[in-house]
Amino acid sequence: MAAKYAHQDDNIITVIQERLDSLNKSERKVAEAILRDPTAATRYSIAALARAANVSEPTVNRFCRSFSATGFPDFKIRLAQSIATGTPYVGQNISLEDSVREFSDKIVLNTIASLEKARQALSPKALGLAIDHLIQARQINFFGMGGSAPVAMDAQHKFFRFNIPVMSYDDPLMQRMVAAGSSTGDVIVVISYTGRTREMIEIAGIARDTGATVIGITAPDSPLSRVCTIALEITDAEDTEVYMPMSSRIIHLTVIDILATGVTLKRGKDFQQHLKKIKDSLKPTRLPVD
Structure with a gap:
């Protein structure tokens, strides 16, 4: 065959x-x-x-x-x-000799390929459990450091619409204090591509000890994955210890979109009016389409 x-x-x-x-x-x-x-x-x-x-x-x-x-x-x-030659500290599939057309194509194509690999690896069961915890959460906090910090901020922008108190934190000291002050009913989402950042692992452990639900968006079978209540494990070939994060960041943003969409669907049709009201509030801020 x-x-x-x-x-x-x-x-x-x-x-x-x-x-x-x-x-x-x-x-x-x-x-x-x-x-x-x-x-x-x-x-x-x-x-x-x-x-x-x-x-x-x-x-x-x-x-x-x-x-x-x-x-x-x-x-x-x-x-x-x-198509991965690699220029250290730039992009895993980028060469110093690449033209604009070549390196832009490589970035887009590598992102598409990485998203497809992530789609195959993501567990629908784990996603479903994470969505169930998020929709029942008393409050939600998103933690990200370094390249994961903007992903955590994006998650806050998505989830504030759901009438659930939500915040994002990128400072490890603040994360540690928020984790220590959490309790049963709270959900903390920790985002780390490698799953080997020492502070993030410790913070996730602190949150678990308080009774909070810890959802990890991270690498399979990583130290962080093992300490989380639910692990949304992402497989990608990008080596962020050598290269600037590219496709891994897009994958994590996509997972946030999946979770936000899942929460929206779980809320049902009655919740659509609430989302419409928020969207309509932006209309006066925009110029009309020509």
């Missing part, structure tokens, strides 16, 4: 290069068209790639499946994940 040819986590560009001589004539045309410019290939439609390789669209689909992809869209996601 197709799965014997390549593993989902393999670098697809390397695998194509290694298998080039073993491909039949038509498949080799597809491979060579991709290897000529992998970044451009991620922008192709299946018809465009077929034209570039001078083969039929079914041939392109067969080629993709032979590399363990479910089809051309899945293959493009894996191809985008493989």
Whole structure:
């Protein structure tokens, strides 16, 4: 079967290069068209790639499946994940020689690929439990440090609409005091990509000891994940210890959107009027559309 040819986590560009001589004539045309410019290939439609390789669209689909992809869209996601040369302290898939078009494409494509990987990894059961706790919370506090601080602030902006007291904190001393003052019925959401920040782990433990529910948005099986009441575990290849956080931040913002949407849906139709009133309050602040 197709799965014997390549593993989902393999670098697809390397695998194509290694298998080039073993491909039949038509498949080799597809491979060579991709290897000529992998970044451009991620922008192709299946018809465009077929034209570039001078083969039929079914041939392109067969080629993709032979590399363990479910089809051309899945293959493009894996191809985008493989375009990763890396410039330290900038972006994991960015090269110093990249043009504006190249590095902007890489950032967008890597974000799309990372979001798809996160979609597959997120547990609907854990999301459902987190939403249940949030909707019943007496108060909600979002904690984030460094690159996670803006995510916590975004969460406060989303959740204040729900008639639940909500705050965000990025200062570890304030986080520690808020955690210590929490009690049963309070929910604290801690956001950390690595899940290995010592202060965040200690603060989550303090909150758990008070009886608060601690929801972690963090790395799988990390020290922070293990101390949380509920862990929303995110898988992403971005190494934020070397590179500037990019896709990981977008993934965390997306998880906040999922939680906010879940709370909205749980509130039911009667709550829509409340949200409409808040939205309508902004109308006088905006110029009319031409």
